[in-house]
Amino acid sequence: MKPLKNxxxxxxxxxxxxxxxxxxxxxxxxxxxxxxxILKEYLTQADKKKEA
Structure with a gap:
């Protein structure tokens, strides 16, 4: 099932x-x-920085 988009x-x-x-x-x-x-990539990197 595809994720919902807005x-x-x-x-x-x-x-x-x-x-x-x-x-x-x-x-x-x-x-x-x-x-x-690119937003997904940015958010993934931001999460990694928070965890460090």
């Missing part, structure tokens, strides 16, 4: 959007998938 609205700087779109395309992912992936 739609959110955020405001990002134009230069960040362009960089993320380029990186997502290079990784063969959608913009949304790419943002989700």
């Amino acid at each position: 739609k959110v609205s955020i405001t990002l700087d134009s230069d960040i959007i362009e960089q993320l779109k380029l990186l997502a395309e290079q990784d063969d992912r959608s913009f949304s998938q790419y943002i989700n992936m």
